[in-house]
Amino acid sequence: MTTPSATRAISGGTTTKAVLFHELGGPEVLRVEDVPLVGPGPGEVAVRVEAVGLNRAEALFRSGTYYYQPTLPGSRLGYEAAGVVEAVGEGVSAFAPGDAVMAAANFDFGVHGVYGERVVLPQESVVRGPDGADAVTAAAMWLTYSTAYGGMVETGGLAPGDHVVITSASSGVGTAAIQTALRVGAVPIAVTRGEAKRAGLLDLGAEHVITTDSQDLVKEVKRITGGQGARLAFDAVGGPRFAALGDALTPGGTTVIYGTLDRRPAQLSLNWPLTVHAYSNGALSRQEGFRRRAGAFIGSGLASGALKPVIAETFDGLERITDAHRLMESNSHLGKIVVRV
Structure with missing residues (x-):
């Protein structure tokens, strides 16, 4: 058995690079800085980060509009990363140096933010990387697919044949x-x-695409479903238009809201009976059983080719993090933005 002092050892100097911000604002507030390099304590895993995936929540957090606030100055940032275990702390048996892993995105990223060369995470915030996946692919996998799986399948009960x-x-x-x-x-x-x-969404496999600038969502869903309505709605927006999603469902349908891109109060449909779930992937990912089930779903889907992350653009180097955030805020991309570290 390794001793605690051996498991805590990390080579490579006394500092490492991380992205911090000291004030609220746009992408320009992000800074790449030297931070102390520390080893893992009991129950912790030290990871050498190879790639990070960007998420809309990080832009909201950086600007002060997320559901919790950063502690300034010197807040960290970032939910999603792929890398290799460098060391483990006392009591960690599920991971060992050399293991390919992903961040489970179930932590306060103001504290454990993974935009950096090396990070230390609680062992419950680490999951194994999919077999054979490169770092860019793995950095684009966990949060997006676990949210889709957890929100639609485990919470929404999505079944074969459902719209x-x-x-x-x-x-x-x-x-x-x-x-x-x-x-x-x-x-x-x-x-x-x-x-x-x-065209991109149809190429990806969407059976139907509705453009809300020119089409009525409720009428289109009813037309597509032969007047019955969809069984499930999976929503990242909320706000006043949330009611239309309920209107587009079959009676007894379910809406799962996992994001609040529209910060105005969400309005509920009167198409009752209706089930509404406010979904938190971070909360569900704190459960070991869910991490295991989601990991199996993601890994087998990637192996079969059924799941393949759509990478909008890959940037090389932490110094490109500002450019990556600018692209994310432009809303011009399709899929995931990744930064190689």
Whole structure:
């Protein structure tokens, strides 16, 4: 058995690079700085980061509009990363140096943010990387696909033959949701604002695409489903338009809201009976059983080719993090933005 002092050892100097911000604002507030290099304590895992995946929540957090606030100055940032275990702390038996892993995105990223060369995470915030996946692929997998699987399948009960309405369908979670729906035999109806992304969503496998700038969502869903309505809606937006998703469902349908891109109060449909779930992937990912089930779903889906992350663009180096955030805020991309470290 290794001793605690041996498990804590990390080579490579006394500092490492990390992305910090000291004030709220746009992408320009992000800074790459030297931070102390520390080893893992009891129950912790030290990871050498190879790639990070960007998520909309990080832009909200950086600007002060997320559901919790950063502690300034010197807040960290980042939910999703892929890398290799460098060392483990006392009491960690599930991971060993050399293991390929992903961050489970179930932590306060102001404290454990993974935008950096090396990070130390609680062992319950680490999951094994999919067999054979490169770092860019792995960095784009966990949060998007576990959210789609956990939100639509485990929470929403999505089943073969169900129609599911997926908003923000061009996002990382949206594209993962389309593939997840297809994998379980459901019918994905992708929702986006304009025509620019229609072809890409259809190529990805969306059975139908609704553009809300020019089409009435409720009428289109009813037309697609022969007047019955969809069984499930999977929503990242909320706000006043949330009611229309309920209107587009069959009576007794379910809406799962996992994001609040529209910060205005969400309005509920009067198409009752209706089940509404406010979904937290971070909370569910704190459960070991869910991490195991989601990991199996993701790993087998990647191996079979049913799941394949859509990478919008890959940036090389932490110094490109500002450019990556600017692209994310432009809303012009389709899929996941990844930064190689």
